[in-house]
Amino acid sequence: MKKDRFKRISPNIWEIPTDFKQGMRVPARILSSEELIDGIDDKVIDQITNVACLSGIKKYALCMPDGHCGYGFPIGGVAGFSKNDGIISPGGIGFDINCGMRLLRTDLTFDEIKPKMELLLNKLFLTIPSGVGSSGFLKLNKGQFTDIMEKGADWCLESGYATSNDIEHIEDHGRISHADHTTVSEKAISRGINQMGTLGSGNHYLEVEIAHPEGIYNRDIAKVFGIDRDNQVIVAIHCGSRGFGHQIATDYLEVFDKCSKKYDLVVRDKELMSAPIKSDEGQRYFRAMACAANAAFVNRQLITFGIRKVFSEVFGKNVHELGVETIYDVAHNIAKMEKYEIGGREEELLIHRKGATRSFGPGRPEIPKDYQLVGQPVIVGGSMETGSALLCGAKQADEETFGSTLHGAGRTMSRMQAKRTARGESIRQKMKDDGIMVKTGYMPGLAEEAAFAYKDIDSVVSAVHSIGISKKVARFKPVLNIKG
DNA sequence: ATGTCC
Numbered sequence: 001m002k003k004d005r006f007k008r009i010s011p012n013i014w015e016i017p018t019d020f021k022q023g024m025r026v027p028a029r030i031l032s033s034e035e036l037i038d039g040i041d042d043k044v045i046d047q048i049t050n051v052a053c054l055s056g057i058k059k060y061a062l063c064m065p066d067g068h069c070g071y072g073f074p075i076g077g078v079a080g081f082s083k084n085d086g087i088i089s090p091g092g093i094g095f096d097i098n099c100g101m102r103l104l105r106t107d108l109t110f111d112e113i114k115p116k117m118e119l120l121l122n123k124l125f126l127t128i129p130s131g132v133g134s135s136g137f138l139k140l141n142k143g144q145f146t147d148i149m150e151k152g153a154d155w156c157l158e159s160g161y162a163t164s165n166d167i168e169h170i171e172d173h174g175r176i177s178h179a180d181h182t183t184v185s186e187k188a189i190s191r192g193i194n195q196m197g198t199l200g201s202g203n204h205y206l207e208v209e210i211a212h213p214e215g216i217y218n219r220d221i222a223k224v225f226g227i228d229r230d231n232q233v234i235v236a237i238h239c240g241s242r243g244f245g246h247q248i249a250t251d252y253l254e255v256f257d258k259c260s261k262k263y264d265l266v267v268r269d270k271e272l273m274s275a276p277i278k279s280d281e282g283q284r285y286f287r288a289m290a291c292a293a294n295a296a297f298v299n300r301q302l303i304t305f306g307i308r309k310v311f312s313e314v315f316g317k318n319v320h321e322l323g324v325e326t327i328y329d330v331a332h333n334i335a336k337m338e339k340y341e342i343g344g345r346e347e348e349l350l351i352h353r354k355g356a357t358r359s360f361g362p363g364r365p366e367i368p369k370d371y372q373l374v375g376q377p378v379i380v381g382g383s384m385e386t387g388s389a390l391l392c393g394a395k396q397a398d399e400e401t402f403g404s405t406l407h408g409a410g411r412t413m414s415r416m417q418a419k420r421t422a423r424g425e426s427i428r429q430k431m432k433d434d435g436i437m438v439k440t441g442y443m444p445g446l447a448e449e450a451a452f453a454y455k456d457i458d459s460v461v462s463a464v465h466s467i468g469i470s471k472k473v474a475r476f477k478p479v480l481n482i483k484g
Numbered sequence: 485a486t487g488t489c490c
Contacts, residue, residue, distance in 0.1 A: 071485090096485040133487050191487075202485055246486045333485090 003037065006030070012463045013400075015060075016049055023053040023268065029060040031401070033463040036065060036455065039412065043069045050268045051079050055276070056086025058342050058349055062401055064356050065463040066410030066455060071095065072271035075355035075411075078404045080340065083348040087265060087274035088282045090256070090289075092352035094333035095249045097289055098296030099204075099240030100171075101330055101379040103390065104304060105226040106311070107323030108233040110210045110479070116314050120208065121437050121480045123310045128206055128303055129198040130484035131441040133243075136197035136302065145193045149181045152294030156301040166301060168368050170329040171358060171376075174297035176336075179290035185251050188288075192244025192295060197302030201442065203449055204239040204484040206303065209387050209476035217472040221374045221392055225327050227474060234476050235324075236388045237303050238381045239484070240333065245292035252285040277350050286335070286350075293334055300329055327390075328368075328377035330357050332407040340402055351402045359405035359470045361395035378470045380461060381408045384438065385431055385451035387478040389461050397469035405470040406461070409454040418453040419444050431481070440483040449483060 006014040012033055018024040028048045030040060044067055051073055052061035058080045067076030072091020081087055113120060129136055140148070147155045153174025156162035167173050199206055211232040216222050227234070241248075256273040259281050265274055275282035304326065308319040315322060335352045342349075360367050360376045367376040375393035382388050386409070397403045413421070424443035427450045431438050440446060447453075458475070465472045 094485070099485070200485075201488090204485080240485070243486065250486090 010467070012467050016045065021049050023266065024049060026052050026057050027060050028052045028063070030063045030067065031463060031467060032065045033459060036459060036463070040067070041069055044074045047072070047074045048077060050272060051077060051092070053266065053268050054079070054081065054087055054089065054272065054274060055265055056082040058082060058347070062404070064406040065460040066355070066406045066408050068411045070354065072269060073352070073354045076406065077354045078352065078356045078402055080349035080351045080402045081277065083277060083337065083350060086277050086350060088277050088286055088335060088350055089272055089274040089352065090249045090253050090285065091271045091273065092354050093289060093335050094354050095246050096240035096333055097245030097248060097292035098331045099333045100296060100300065101332065101381050101388070102237040102300045102304065103327040103377070103379050104235040104307065105323065105325050105327050106233045106235070108315070109229060110231040110233065113233055117437060117480060120310070120314050121439055121482070123314060124206060124307065124480070125439045125482050127306045127310050128482065130200065130482060132201045134198045135194040138196050138302065140193050140196065142189070145189060146181045148196065148295055148298045149184060149291035150179045150294065151175060153297045153301050156298055161305045162301050166304065166326045169326040170297055171331055172366070174301065174329065176290040176293045178287050179294050180287035181291060183284040183288040184248060184291050188244055188247035188251060191247050192242060195242040195244065196295070196299055197306060198242060198299070199239050199303065199482065199484040200242050201445065201484040205384055206482040207236045207384065207387070207478050208480035209234045209236055209478045211474055211476055215475040215477065217474060221473045224371060224374050225377055225390065225473065226325060235307055236381065236476070237300050239299060239303065241292040241296035241299065244295050248288045248292045252288065255281050255285070289335065293331060297329065328379060330379050332357055338403065340398065349402070351404070353404055355407050356404045357407045358403055359393040359397040360403055361393045361397065378405055380406060380457065382457040383409055383451045383454040384449050384478065384481045384483055385434065385436065386457050387476045389457055390474045391461065391470040392473050394468055394470055396467070400467065401469050405464050409457040410460060411453055412455055413453040415448040418450060419447045421452065422447045422450055436478050436481055438481040438483060445483055
């Protein structure tokens, strides 16, 4: 096994030195508890050490505790590349650009929603389109979609689909700078224009969850985030930029493939195709990626609009009375320019987070005013059977992980393998027995996303908590799930 | 993740 060559830096940090394979410019670091380190796939080790070979990489190539095999980078991969001689790589961001999570609070408690569970589930399912190729209620013209690409969630504010409180509680206010619609293909636009406000498929879901008192690890911080009553109803939204971001990733992989010779980049894996950040092609992808990121923020905001409408109808009150407010909205798949100290001096790096969450601690100007004292919320999606976790960012992340932490439980099994292991119907029944009502347009998907196909979320969360890059705040238990 | 192969 390759693991005997790992150097244990601390109880939960394992380093793979540069002599592990030829061409590594920096060491690779895997964050993991002792119990999970042996479960790390050899392919993940291959992938993260290939990332360590990319031009302009600084400090380490990192893999979070929920890491598993992905396209090029592992999902759970984090890497920072020098603005001057570094690269940008679609494989380091993911096909689903700005796949991410939003958490909503409400004033409701479990007892209040119990009599209306089935109605709530059915109305949510009818209102929020889900599944492959689904389209939304909005009929947008190209001018509006250009605004969505370039203004992100601000478009929702202008159009009456968001409140200023929503905007304040989205990463980067739901508007990524440098977005330029001229870098986006017509094909991407035509795939995306009718998909705003839709959930998608795969591991995407919409979940109603309960904040039971025993799941609150830090009552003071939970209260700052708006979790302020026993058995409070929470809503989790997990989705991304749909076919729009997917097409942009596809388009630029093709562009990078064609220009790779010109820039003479050594790439150990075709899936890691890259372009220099400073190159014309690299800049164009960066700007197109920002458009997809903005569209994903809009998507989650429009889904929020739909959820508010449903809650309002089902409980016969307006949304203000129900207190349906955005706790926070985070990107899990994105690259951003951020400043870090490298060898004693500050450098601007393009931080790639692929299945990883920003984890900024207290005092950072980028985070909402009301969260300044505690750090940003970190929203971690579990499997549909186990529910999500809420953490807060910590300063330690700036030193260890380029201000990053984990994003989910992390798969242990491929979708195919999961489908061979169980049938959707048996998972539905098991969830029902556990008090979770689920609705989906694609039953085999329940097996694909079953808890047995994922690592234990509490275990991966404990690892990042122990390292100190983010801190446990709360764990929620699902009661309703719409699986795309 | 994805009009899961134009």
